[in-house]
Amino acid sequence: MSERVFVKKGFNADRVLEFIGACAEDGIYLRAMQIYKGGEPAVKVCMAPYGFDMPMHLYSLSKSFTSAAVGICCDMGLLSPDTVISELLPERMPENMSEDARGIRLRDLLSMQSGHNECKLYKMRWADDAVKAFFEQPLTYKPGTTFNYNTGATCVCAACVEKVTGMKPVDFLYEKLFKKLGIEKPRWRETRDGTTIGGTGLYLSSDDITKFALLLANGGVWNGERILSEEYIRLATSKHSLDINNGSPDWVAGYGFQFWLNDRGGFRGDGAFGQLLLVFPERGIVMTYMGEVGNMATEMKHIYSLLDSFESGEGDTAALEEAANRNYLPANSEPFNGDVLFEVGENGIGLQKIRLYGENLLHCVLYTDYGVHEFVCGRGGYILNRLVLRNLNPNIGFLDPDTGALERVSVFAAYEKSEDGWLITLRHADTCHVQRWHFGGGKLDIKVFVGDLPERGFTLTEIKEEQ
Numbered sequence: 413m414s415e416r417v418f419v420k421k422g423f424n425a426d427r428v429l430e431f432i433g434a435c436a437e438d439g440i441y442l443r444a445m446q447i448y449k450g451g452e453p454a455v456k457v458c459m460a461p462y463g464f465d466m467p468m469h470l471y472s473l474s475k476s477f478t479s480a481a482v483g484i485c486c487d488m489g490l491l492s493p494d495t496v497i498s499e500l501l502p503e504r505m506p507e508n509m510s511e512d513a514r515g516i517r518l519r520d521l522l523s524m525q526s527g528h529n530e531c532k533l534y535k536m537r538w539a540d541d542a543v544k545a546f547f548e549q550p551l552t553y554k555p556g557t558t559f560n561y562n563t564g565a566t567c568v569c570a571a572c573v574e575k576v577t578g579m580k581p582v583d584f585l586y587e588k589l590f591k592k593l594g595i596e597k598p599r600w601r602e603t604r605d606g607t608t609i610g611g612t613g614l615y616l617s618s619d620d621i622t623k624f625a626l627l628l629a630n631g632g633v634w635n636g637e638r639i640l641s642e643e644y645i646r647l648a649t650s651k652h653s654l655d656i657n658n659g660s661p662d663w664v665a666g667y668g669f670q671f672w673l674n675d676r677g678g679f680r681g682d683g684a685f686g687q688l689l690l691v692f693p694e695r696g697i698v699m700t701y702m703g704e705v706g707n708m709a710t711e712m713k714h715i716y717s718l719l720d721s722f723e724s725g726e727g728d729t730a731a732l733e734e735a736a737n738r739n740y741l742p743a744n745s746e747p748f749n750g751d752v753l754f755e756v757g758e759n760g761i762g763l764q765k766i767r768l769y770g771e772n773l774l775h776c777v778l779y780t781d782y783g784v785h786e787f788v789c790g791r792g793g794y795i796l797n798r799l800v801l802r803n804l805n806p807n808i809g810f811l812d813p814d815t816g817a818l819e820r821v822s823v824f825a826a827y828e829k830s831e832d833g834w835l836i837t838l839r840h841a842d843t844c845h846v847q848r849w850h851f852g853g854g855k856l857d858i859k860v861f862v863g864d865l866p867e868r869g870f871t872l873t874e875i876k877e878e879q
């Protein structure tokens with residue numbers, strides 16, 4: 413077996429290869445997948461250039477880790493599902509609140525029944541006090557009665573953890589969970605006022621979320637040590653609310669405490685664009701999937717088909733290894749050799765000029781309102797870069813509109829010759845996004861697989877020297 417592929421004897425590598433192909437036909441692209449049966453690894457596949465140990469933004473799969481933090485606090489007697497938030501955090505409450513708002517309990521937030529009619533995180537992210545901003549939003553329903561997916565509610569759960577522990581949730585979980593599972597302390601994004609977002613913004617690897625899934629499947633015990641009570645896991649993965657409006661079978665099967673129930677038994681945590689942690693207790697199966705997914709309902713359909721058929725036969729592991737190593741490999745086309753500078757036509761994202769230069773390796777230099785940023789592209793292979801891509805990063809936005817905060821992102825970059833120019837592929841290493849930049853015909857056209865950009869098309873005029 414290679415470092416990218418493991419298939420235990422008795423499990424069908426051909427069926428796994430068919431699964432990868434069928435997913436790709438439906439616009440679902442695997443990065444890393446791990447399946448355990450009876451607590452032992454059965455199938456592991458990681459597609460180059462990605463790695464099992466490479467942290468990536470989990471999006472809403474972060475919520476399940478916030479739930480675990482709440483659960484540990486409940487086990488310690490610091491919190492209860494019936495904790496009333498206004499009593500726990502009185503200093504963060506607005507002056508005028510309705511009685512319904514004053515009565516919101518932790519269980520209402522965990523089960524997405526806060527009483528709001530939409531997600532309120534966008535009102536909280538840049539507020540002076542995120543929790544106060546949440547409670548300032550009007551309620552449409554009586555808390556505890558109506559499901560509405562609200563990442564802002566998870567943010568308040570994270571604030572509750574910090575209040576009773578005196579620690580940031582990531583620090584608390586590192587001491588109580590991550591360190592014990594052999595997970596390095598991860599990055600977890602915060603709102604402007606320093607509140608952990610909770611419902612998104614956590615960066616963990618395929619190996620990390622697989623360990624967490626195995627802990628849950630084992631009733632909260634890891635290497636003989638109790639980390640999370642079986643009682644809380646049972647509570648968190650039982651149905652407390654129901655999203656009646658979604659329509660997809662796995663999203664109308666019920667919602668627990670930051671976990672979804674599966675249509676075909678068990679439970680899962682999931683994040684935007686297909687990041688999944690799945691536990692099927694009756695089948696003794698744990699599965700994690702990190703990828704680039706346009707339609708998560710179709711993703712689940714393919715996963716069920718794989719799990720129903722991967723336990724028969726052996727299959728060709730060599731073919732699966734070949735796919736893992738080569739499926740995303742860029743074409744080894746003719747080399748770039750030159751130096752050209754383009755002036756970028758009028759745009760709203762501060763992009764002024766672009767320079768392409770190099771021999772064999774292609775350097776792309778972006779001249780912007782926020783500085784000069786350069787990345788290097790491989791030919792026939794990827795080069796890992798870390799740079800600022802403000803407004804050219806399809807990650808669901810965290811840019812502070814007031815402070816103009818900038819951050820670097822990690823991308824694997826490669827290039828190849830196209831019919832009328834050059835094609836650059838950017839595979840984001842720390843998010844589930846892929847971009848393809850096509851230079852040709854006096855234009856730059858950017859295609860994004862999942863996510864979006866404020867602008868995707870630019871006119872280019874070649875100029876002789878920097879002005």
